[in-house]
Amino acid sequence: MKGKCRFFIALVLLFSFLSGVIVTGVTEDTLDTYESDISIMTVESTSENAEEAELQEDESEETLAAKVTPQFQVNAKAAILIEAETGKVLFAFNENEPLPIASITKIMTMLLVMEAIDSGKIKPTDTTTVSANATRMGGSQVYLKEGEVFTVEELLKAVAVHSANDASVALAEMISGTEEAFVAAMNEKAAELNMKNTKFLDCTGLTDEGHYSSAFDVAIMSRELLIKHPKIIHYTTIWHDTFRDGKFDLDNTNKLVKRYRGTTGLKTGFTSKAGFCLAASAERDGSKFISVVLGSDTNEHRFAESARLLDFAFSNWETARFEKEGLEAGVIKVKKGVTTEIPLKYAGNAVVVVKKGSKSKITENLELPEMVNAPVKTGDSVGILNIELDGERLASIDVVAANDSLKCTFGLAFGMLFKKWATLFI
Numbered sequence: 338m339k340g341k342c343r344f345f346i347a348l349v350l351l352f353s354f355l356s357g358v359i360v361t362g363v364t365e366d367t368l369d370t371y372e373s374d375i376s377i378m379t380v381e382s383t384s385e386n387a388e389e390a391e392l393q394e395d396e397s398e399e400t401l402a403a404k405v406t407p408q409f410q411v412n413a414k415a416a417i418l419i420e421a422e423t424g425k426v427l428f429a430f431n432e433n434e435p436l437p438i439a440s441i442t443k444i445m446t447m448l449l450v451m452e453a454i455d456s457g458k459i460k461p462t463d464t465t466t467v468s469a470n471a472t473r474m475g476g477s478q479v480y481l482k483e484g485e486v487f488t489v490e491e492l493l494k495a496v497a498v499h500s501a502n503d504a505s506v507a508l509a510e511m512i513s514g515t516e517e518a519f520v521a522a523m524n525e526k527a528a529e530l531n532m533k534n535t536k537f538l539d540c541t542g543l544t545d546e547g548h549y550s551s552a553f554d555v556a557i558m559s560r561e562l563l564i565k566h567p568k569i570i571h572y573t574t575i576w577h578d579t580f581r582d583g584k585f586d587l588d589n590t591n592k593l594v595k596r597y598r599g600t601t602g603l604k605t606g607f608t609s610k611a612g613f614c615l616a617a618s619a620e621r622d623g624s625k626f627i628s629v630v631l632g633s634d635t636n637e638h639r640f641a642e643s644a645r646l647l648d649f650a651f652s653n654w655e656t657a658r659f660e661k662e663g664l665e666a667g668v669i670k671v672k673k674g675v676t677t678e679i680p681l682k683y684a685g686n687a688v689v690v691v692k693k694g695s696k697s698k699i700t701e702n703l704e705l706p707e708m709v710n711a712p713v714k715t716g717d718s719v720g721i722l723n724i725e726l727d728g729e730r731l732a733s734i735d736v737v738a739a740n741d742s743l744k745c746t747f748g749l750a751f752g753m754l755f756k757k758w759a760t761l762f763i
Contacts, residue, residue, distance in 0.1 A: 409649075411642050414612065414632030415552040418646045420654065420690040421560055421618065421625035427650055427690075432553040435534045436631050439606030440477070440500045440590075441550070441614050442542030444558050445523045446509065447604075450493055451566035453512050461490035465511040467503075474502035476543055477590070479580050481507060495580055497572035499587045500605060502541040509540045516540055530557050545610040552629045559603055559616045559627050573602030573618075592640050593617050597647065603627070605639075613639040619647050623658070624690075626650040657696045659687040659724060659734065666703070666736045669719055674711030674742035681705075684716075684735040687724050691731070700725050705736065711744040 411430055418428035453459045467481045479495045481487075481503040489511070495504035509519035516539065523537040532554035538544045562569055576594050578587040589595075590605040599621040606614035612632035619626055628646035633639040661683035668678050691699065705720035713719070720736035 409645075411630065411646070412633055412638045413630045413642060416628070416630050416642070416646065417552040417556050418626065418628045418650055419556050419560065420650070420656065421563055421620075421627050422656065422688040423690050424557075424560060425690050427626075427654060428646060429553070432556075433534055433551050435536075435549040435551055437545045437548065437608065437611035438550045438555060438631060439542040439545075439608045439611040439614055440502075441555055441604055441606035441616055441631075442537060442540065442548070443496055443500060443505055443606075444555065444562055444604050444616060445526065445537065446505050446519075446540045447493070447497060447569060448558060448562045448566070449512065449519070449522055449526060450489070450496075450508050451562065451569055454489070455566055455568075459489055459512065461488065461493070463489050463511075465489070465492070465507060467507050468510055470516070471503050471506040471510065474506055474541060474543070476502045476541070478503040479585055479587075491580065494572050494575065494578060495587060497569065497602075497604075498575045498578060498589050499580070500590050502543060505541045527554070527558070530554075530561060532557055542606055542608070542611075545608055552631050555616050555629045555631070556627055559618065559629065563602065563618055563625070563627070570601045573604075574600065591615065591617070593619075593643060596640065597644050601625075607636070615639040615643050617643040617647065619651075621651055622655075624651065624654065624656040626654075653693055654690050655693045655696055656688060656690050657699055659689075659701070659732075661722065661734050662686050665739075666720075666722070667705070669705060669738075670708035671713055671742040672708050672710050673745055674713065675745050676740065676742040679713060679742050680739040681719065681736050682739045683722065684718070684737045687732040687734050689724055689726075689731040691726055695726060698726055699731070703736070711742050713738045713742045715739060715741050 414436055415431040415434050416428070417426065417430070417432040419426050454461060464486050467483055467485045467487065469483045472481050472483050477500045479499060479501045487507070489508065492504040492508050495501040496508065506516050509516045513519035513522055519540055520537050523540065527535045527537065532550065534549070534551040535554045536547065536549055538548040542548070573591070574594055575587070576589050579585060580587050591600070591602065593600045597619060599619040601618045601620050603616045603618045612634065613636050614631045614633070616627065616629045626647055628643045628650075630639050630642050630646070633642060662685050664683050666681040666683050668680050670678050689699070702723040702725055703720065704723065709719050715738055717738045718735045719738055722734040722736060723730050724732040724734070
C-alpha cells in the first residue's frame with residue numbers, strides 16, 4: 338500500500354479493535370505522522386504562477402517592441418536587429434514607422450504557404466494550374482503562362498529565390514482561391530502576430546500606395562517564418578537554381594547568401610518608392626539573428642548595412658539554450674495525499690541571449706516549496722526554475738508534477754484497507 342493515510346486508517350484500526358477484529362499486515366510506516374496543517378504552498382496557488390507566467394509573456398512582447406538606443410547610424414529610413422529565438426531587440430532605428438516594403442511582402446506570403454504545408458493542407462508535390470491573372474504580374478517573374486502546371490515546391494522556390502511575382506499569385510490562388518482572399522488571410526495573420534503598423538493590399542508588394550509595414554513588424558513576421566517553419570531555409574539559402582525543367586535561371590536576389598557566412602535568408606525588396614529593402618537572417622555557433630533594413634538608398638548599401646548589423650550581433654551577443662523539457666527535477670512531499678511523495682519534471686525549455694562572454698556566468702535557481710497539498714494531478718505546476726545572470730531573471734521554466742496524488746479521505750482509506758484485508762484473507 339503506497340499511501341500513508343494515517344489519520345483515517347488509525348480511526349479504522351480503532352474501530353476494528355473495539356469491534357474485536359484483529360487486523361494484520363498494517364506496518365508502522367502506514368502510521369507515519371502528518372506534517373503540520375501549515376504548508377508553504379498549495380496546488381491551488383499554481384493559478385498565481387500561471388498568471389505570473391502570462392504577465393512575463395506579455396512583458397517579453399513589450400521587450401520586443403521596446404525602443405533601443407542606436408549604437409551607430411544606418412543608411413536607411415528604418416532598421417532593426419533582433420535575436421531570432423527570443424525576439425530580444427538589440428538595435429532599433431525608426432522601427433515603428435509605416436513604410437512601403439515592396440517584395441519584403443513575400444515573407445508573409447511564404448509564411449502562409451509554409452503554414453499550409455506544415456498543417457497538411459497542401460503538400461510540396463501538389464500541383465496547380467496557372468491562371469490568366471497570375472500571368473499578368475509585372476516586375477520580377479518567371480514568366481508563367483496560362484494553363485501551365487507546376488508543383489507547390491517549384492513555385493515556392495521561384496518566390497524565395499527569384500522573388501517571382503507571378504509565382505506568388507499562383508500560390509495565393511491555390512491556397513485561398515483568389516488573391517483577394519489570400520490577402521485577407523495575410524492581414525488576419527498580421528493582426529494575430531500583433532503587427533500594428535502593417536496593411537497588405539497584395540501578396541507581392543507591387544502596390545506602394547496604402548500597402549505598408551514597419552521594420553519592427555517585418556522582424557516579427559520574419560521571426561515567425563524562420564522559427565516556426567525552419568524548412569523555408571532550404572529555399573531561402575539557394576544561390577542558383579533553374580525553373581521550368583532548366584530553361585529558366587533562378588538567381589537569389591539576396592546577395593548575402595553568397596557573401597555573408599551563416600546567412601539563412603530571407604527576402605529583398607525594391608520599388609522606387611520603397612527604396613532598397615532587405616530582411617536578412619544568419620546563424621553562427623547556435624546564435625540566430627534577424628536584421629531588417631527599409632528604404633536604403635542603393636542596392637549595395639542595403640547589403641552592407643545588413644551585414645554591419647549582423648556583425649554587431651555576432652560580435653556582442655550569444656545565445657544560451659536550456660534543454661530541460663521532460664527531465665527529472667527531483668521530488669516533493671505531498672500533505673494529506675495517498676502518495677506522500679511525487680516526482681517532478683521540467684515542463685519546457687528556455688533560450689536566452691546575453692552579452693558575449695557572459696554565458697558561463699548564467700545560473701539556475703530552482704524554487705520549490707517544502708511540500709504541496711493533495712490532491713495533485715500530473716502536470717500541475719508546483720515550482721519554477723529561474724535562469725539568472727547577476728541576479729536578474731532572464732527566463733523561467735515551470736516545474737510540474739510527474740504523477741498524481743489523490744487526497745486521502747475516510748472512504749478512500751477504508752477502501753484501501755478493505756482491499757488489503759481481502760488480499761490477506763483470500
